[in-house]
Amino acid sequence: MRKNFSRKRQTIYAALCSTRSHPSAEMIYTALKPENPDLSLATVYRNLRDFCADGTAVSLGVINGHERFDADTSPHSHFVCRGCGRVYDIEEAYPQQRMQELGERYAYSFETCEIVFTGMCQECLGGENKIQH
Amino acid sequence: MRKNFSRKRQTIYAALCSTRSHPSAEMIYTALKPENPDLSLATVYRNLRDFCADGTAVSLGVINGHERFDADTSPHSHFVCRGCGRVYDIEEAYPQQRMQELGERYAYSFETCEIVFTGMCQECLGGENKIQH
């Protein structure tokens, strides 16, 4: 794991670790701002980028217009609900062996694989599809 | 397939069909502009969005800051080269049966699945890693 230097960086990393909501920069900023009035949005963006650059966290890419992040770097997939917009973990990753086969078939070097499912989550299937960002 | 109403829409759709580069709106605009000087970038954006809305095309999501599109709506995956940025087709989709199993396990309604691999393509592995957007 990364050496967390500054106080702010630790706070941001802790916030990312504390949730499974795969937050965006703004979601983290909004969550932390009340207790950290001297936090800047740019600092959140910068640290999230740094986390991804050194492998401390991963980016799920842009989902509904916002880049989403995950402190869980273990191999797993994601589900985006088109009802509420939430991003859920799916405990299944692309089979490593099959990726190796693809590498041979295409003569590319396959490094990462990100699987994103979409659909409706249990809650939204239930009834009231309250939009939530 | 969609009824292509206007001349411009047909031109944009033909351009999207003519390539396997999974172009962005700007790539299509740049390709068409010389022979269609009266084409507007906004029209390209609007039509691509319409194509995705009615299933004529699919969006691959934002890749390196640009939303990329594909006229091939059949189930397959994609490979993004981190050397040149090109997006390649991978002729393999997520097994339908496994998606059904996931649906039962999570009690979500799984509708779509997009798999994006990253790595280095054959050409970039070869030697000169000329950046290409």
Add this chain to the structure above:
DNA sequence: TATAAAAATGATAATTTTTATTATTTTTAT
């Protein structure tokens, strides 16, 4: 074919997300 209504477009302004800049503050090393 002529023509009126509807739809689509071009040009550009506006919006939105993310990044860059820079003076200041915090942290680290001594």
Add this chain to the structure above:
DNA sequence: ATAAAAATAATAAAAATTATCATTTTTATA
């Protein structure tokens, strides 16, 4: 304690996409 290095806050700037609206094109119909 203090100087150098690193990180931050505030905000300007950049970049991609969407909205607006007057004009043009297309469609439907007489």
